[in-house]
Amino acid sequence: MQLHLLYSVSKTVHEAGNSRRLWLPHHMSRHGMLEPWDPTRSRAGMIACLVPVDQFELYKRLKFEREVHLDPQRTWCPTADCQTVCHIAPSESGAPVPVECPTCHLSFCSSCKEPWHGQHLCQENQITPVSTEQGFLIGAETEAPIKQCPVCRIYIERNEGCAQMMCKNCKHTFCWYCLQNLDNDIFLRHYDRGPCRNKLGHSRASVMWNRTQVLWGSSLD
Known part of the structure; x- marks a missing residue:
């Protein structure tokens, strides 16, 4: 994508006998000429001019x-x-259909994201034991207000907010409910399937943005 630099160009406007000077945004054309900038023509181009490259890539x-x-x-x-x-x-009846990943060739259900189960109903609401590094969490134990970080074992209290947790001590990222490691799960696919499906608590985009800002800030320390 071509990045545009914005230039302020002075223009005198005459209204009812009075004149005033405006500064209008322009950009450099391919031919090296200044042209008026039309923000409706390329929203992404406008954003690229206003933010650093890494933030634009995140956008x-x-x-x-x-x-x-x-x-x-489409689905991940x-x-x-x-x-x-x-x-x-597409499904005429609206029923779940099998989806095959062209990369890893996993065949999974379009609804519950579990391995394809044929004509059997999705069991996404079934309460099942969740294996963790600390044993098994069942039912109400996943809602405990205080847990230990799976890596450094420091105690963490959660009273509200999203289920993606980042330990302030060791920066390890994990799921609050099952303690699954989320360090490499940038798109938070963990919350697309299994017992923790749809339990993220916030929009995925906002959580990913906040996580990126926290990681970026910690890299400056």
Whole structure:
């Protein structure tokens, strides 16, 4: 993508016998000429002019993530380290259909994101034991207000907010409910399937943005 630099160009405007000077945004054309900047022509180009390159790349990634999330014919492969967008075939009855990832070839359900289960009903609401490094969490134990970081074992209290937790001591990121490691799950696919499905607590885009800002800030310390 071509990045544009904005220039302020002075223009004198005459109104009812009075004159005033305006500063209008312009950009450099391909031919080296200053042209008026039209923000409706390229919203992404405008954003690229106003933010650092790393934040603009994050904007494009979050924008694409939202587009896939809102598209009923696309979904992410539930394999955490795959990060492939898969196509969902239309279903006349609205029933779940099998989806095959073109990269890892996992066949999964379009609704619950579990391995394809044929004509059996999705069991996403079934309460099952969750294996963790500390044993098994069942039922109400996943709602405990105080837990230990799976890495450094420091105690962490959660009274509200999203289920993605970052330990302030060791910066380890994990799921509050099952203590699953989320350090490499940038798109938070963990909350697309299994017992923790739809339990993130906030919009995925806002959580990803906050996580990026926290990591960026910690890198400056």
